[in-house]
Amino acid sequence: MAAPALAIKKHFGKLKDPRINRRRRHLLMDIIGIAICGVICGCDDWQQIAVFGENRHDWLKQFLQLPNGAPSHDTFERVFDRLDPAAFQRCFRDWMNALCEPLGLKHIAIDGKTLRSSGRGKLKALHLVSAWATANNLSLGQVAVDEKSNEITAIPELLELLCVEGALVTIDAMGCQKAIAAKIIEREADYILTVKDNQPTLLADIQDSFIGAIDSEFENLDYDEFTMTNTGHGRRETRTYTIIKNPQTLTEKDLWKDLKVIGMCESIRIVGNPETAPESVRESIEIRYFIGSRNASAKTYGNALRGHWGIENTLHWQLDVGFGEDDNRVSGRNGAENLALVRRLALSLLKQHPSKQSIACKRLNAALDTTFLEEVLLGNSKLGSI
Numbered sequence: 001m002a003a004p005a006l007a008i009k010k011h012f013g014k015l016k017d018p019r020i021n022r023r024r025r026h027l028l029m030d031i032i033g034i035a036i037c038g039v040i041c042g043c044d045d046w047q048q049i050a051v052f053g054e055n056r057h058d059w060l061k062q063f064l065q066l067p068n069g070a071p072s073h074d075t076f077e078r079v080f081d082r083l084d085p086a087a088f089q090r091c092f093r094d095w096m097n098a099l100c101e102p103l104g105l106k107h108i109a110i111d112g113k114t115l116r117s118s119g120r121g122k123l124k125a126l127h128l129v130s131a132w133a134t135a136n137n138l139s140l141g142q143v144a145v146d147e148k149s150n151e152i153t154a155i156p157e158l159l160e161l162l163c164v165e166g167a168l169v170t171i172d173a174m175g176c177q178k179a180i181a182a183k184i185i186e187r188e189a190d191y192i193l194t195v196k197d198n199q200p201t202l203l204a205d206i207q208d209s210f211i212g213a214i215d216s217e218f219e220n221l222d223y224d225e226f227t228m229t230n231t232g233h234g235r236r237e238t239r240t241y242t243i244i245k246n247p248q249t250l251t252e253k254d255l256w257k258d259l260k261v262i263g264m265c266e267s268i269r270i271v272g273n274p275e276t277a278p279e280s281v282r283e284s285i286e287i288r289y290f291i292g293s294r295n296a297s298a299k300t301y302g303n304a305l306r307g308h309w310g311i312e313n314t315l316h317w318q319l320d321v322g323f324g325e326d327d328n329r330v331s332g333r334n335g336a337e338n339l340a341l342v343r344r345l346a347l348s349l350l351k352q353h354p355s356k357q358s359i360a361c362k363r364l365n366a367a368l369d370t371t372f373l374e375e376v377l378l379g380n381s382k383l384g385s386i
Contacts, residue, residue, distance in 0.1 A: 007095070007377055007378070007379075008029060008032060008033045008036065008377075009029055011091050011092075011094045011095040011098070012029065012032050012091040013029065014091070015028065015032070015083070015087055015088065015091055016084070016087060018079070018082035018083055018084070019079065019082065025067075025068045025071075025075075026066075026067075026068060026071040026075055027064075027065055027066075027067070028079070029064065029065075030060075030064045030065060030066055030071070031071055031075065031076060031079050031080075033060070033063075033064050034049060034052065034053040034060060034064070034070065034071070034076075035049050035076060035080070035339075035342055036342055036345060036346065036377075037052070037056070037060070037373065037377070038052035038053065039323075039339075039342050039343055039345075039346040040346045040349060040350065040363065040366050040373060040376055040377070041363060041366045041367035041373060042363040042364060042366075042367050044323060044324045044328060045073075045328065045329075045330060046073040046074075046076040046077045046080075046330070047073045049073070049076055050070065050071065050072055050073035050075075050076060052367075053070030053071060054069075054070045056370070057069065057070055059370050077330075077332070077335060080332075080334065080335045080338045080339060081332040081333075081334045081335035081338075082334065083334060083338050084334070085144065085334055085337045085338055085341070088338050088341060089141055089142065089161065089341060090161075092141070092341050092344075092345055093140065093141050093161065093162070095345065096138050096139065096140050096141070096345075096348060097163060099136070099138055099348070099352060099379055100133060100136050100138055100140075104166070105133055105136065105140075105163075105164065105166070105167040106134075106135050106167060106168065107133070107134045107135055107167065107168050107169075107170065107304055107307055108131050108132065108133055108134070108140065108162070108164055108167045108168070108169045108170070108189075109131070109132045109134055109169075109170050109171075109307070109308045109309075109310060109311040110129065110130070110131050110132075110155060110158065110169060110170070110171045110175065110311075111129070111130065111132075111171070111172060111308075111311045111312070111316070112127055112128065112129045112130070112145065112151045112154075112174070113127070113128055113130060113316050113319070113325075114126070114127045114128075115127075115128065115325060115326065115328065115336060115340065116326045116327075117326060117327050117328055117329045118328065118329070118330060118336045123333075126144060126333065126336050126337060126340075127144070127145040127151075128142045128143070128144055128145070128337070128340060129142065129143050129145060129151050129154040129155055129158055130142045130158075130311070130315060130344070131158055131162055132310065132311040132314070132315045134307045134308070134310045134311070134314075135307075137314060137348065137351040137352070138348045138351070138352075139315060139344035139345070139347065139348050140162055141158060141161050141162055142158070142337075142340065142341060142344065143155075143157045143158040143161070144333070144337050150174075151174050151175065152174065152175070152177055152180070155171065155175050155180050155183075156179065156180060156183045159180075159183050159184060159187055160183075160187075162187075164184070164187045164188070164189040165187065165188040165189060166188065166189065167189045167190075168189070168190050168191075168192065168294060168300075168304050169184050169189050169190065169191050169192070170191075170192045170193075170304055170305065170307075170308040171191070171192075171193055171194070172194045172308075173193075173194045173195065173196035173197075173198055173199075174198070175193060176193040176194060176195055176196070176198065176199050176202075176291075178255050178256055178257070180193075181193060181256050181257050181258075181259070181291075181293070182257040184293070185257045185258050185293060190258075190292065190293045190294040191291075191292065191293050192290055192291070192292045192294075192301060192304055192305060192308075193290060193291050193292075194288065194289070194290050194305075195289040195290055195291055196289075201251060201252055202250065202252060202256075202291070203289060205249060205250045205251055205252070206250070206262045206264070206289045206291070207289065208249065209244060209247055209249045209250070209262060210242070210244075210262075210264050212249070213244060218244075221244055222244070222245040222246060223242065223243060223244045223245065224242070224243050224245070224297050224298040224299075225240065225241065225242045225243075225298050226240070226241045226297065226298035226299040226301075226302045227239065227240045227241075228241075228302060228303075228306065234271060234272065234273070235269060235270065235271045235272075236269070236270045237267060237268070237269045237270075238267070238268045239265055239266070239267045239268075239302065239306070240265070240266045241263060241264070241265050241298045241299075241301055241302035241305070242263065242264050242265075242266075242298060243261050243262070243263040243264075243292075243297075243298045243301055244261065244262050244263070245260060245261055245295060246260060247259075247261075247262045250262070256291065257293070258293040259291055259292075259293060260292065260293055260294065260295050261291065261292040261293075261294070261295070261296075261301070262289070262290075262291055262292075263289065263290045263291070263292065263298070263301055264287060264288070264289055264290075265287070265288045265289075265290070265302070265305065266285065266286075266287050267285070267286045267287070267288070268283065268284075268285050269283065269284045269285075269286075270282070270283050271283075271284075290305065314351075315344075315347070318347055318359055319343055319344070319347065322347070322358075322359040322360055322363070323343045323346075323347065325340065325343060347359065349376050349377065349379055350362045350363065350366075350376055352376075352379045353372075353375060353376050353379075362376070
């Protein structure tokens, strides 16, 4: 089977080998190929990847060279800890861009996640800021947050790596910064930023704007409203999104690049059944605020903000539950960052396979059936369900 080799070599073939020539017993493409296949098949650390390489040696030999057999777990650890994460990510990005190309990018959610077990002694746990294409179910890239910095500096670095042209980028309150808004516009995309207490002037102005608008029944204002309701797990949540276009009441409006919309989301959550057990019903109301650069409807804003949390449910949660990322104890900075990227690549490829199985079942299926594994590596959405 040549196709998996072509995909891996096509996207990682230009990666520079960090090792000294005379000490190389295993080819870099072999090491990376085994690691990608191993993580797809359920491997969560270097030892498990090495076991996979040994047990699938004959199948791997069909498209990898393996001149000295399968590498040891020490080899995987050393090589991945020496690989430049930025260069490794460029290769990863090329693969993801190839998968995105047929559909294009409509909505990108950016959020941070800590690898909680990656710290050792004085070394803090690794914190990564990731970009997730919500409609495509693809991880687009990640940037590690410097120990002496935070997400505010990492987000512009991530945006610089990505091709976001034409997309709608959503970020939570941490990323509600003038420089980040300007960077998104510079990259020819649009933003929706959640506004909280870290921007007190902006927050107060938006709150005052909506108080005045409600009192005047939105007279002479260009506004729009959209309501969505979700039920499940014994609760009912109704969210009403109201936006005001071209607001004139913000004291710092000119400081926020291309700001065209301010918005408010009123969320009413009812837990319990008011018909069968009205005495146990609990109701809560939460109001959140946001700004945006796209002149669009309240429905567009509501769907994007709702979809933003897909990065928690379909990326972060899957990485923790399906891939054991929070429990992963790889602590070498480069190694932990590169392995995290392999996990995101594996998850993205697994999500592209049309089978209706859970991610855990797809990983098991790939481990047991090399034909299924080949289909995952091909990323062919036209393949039938197995």
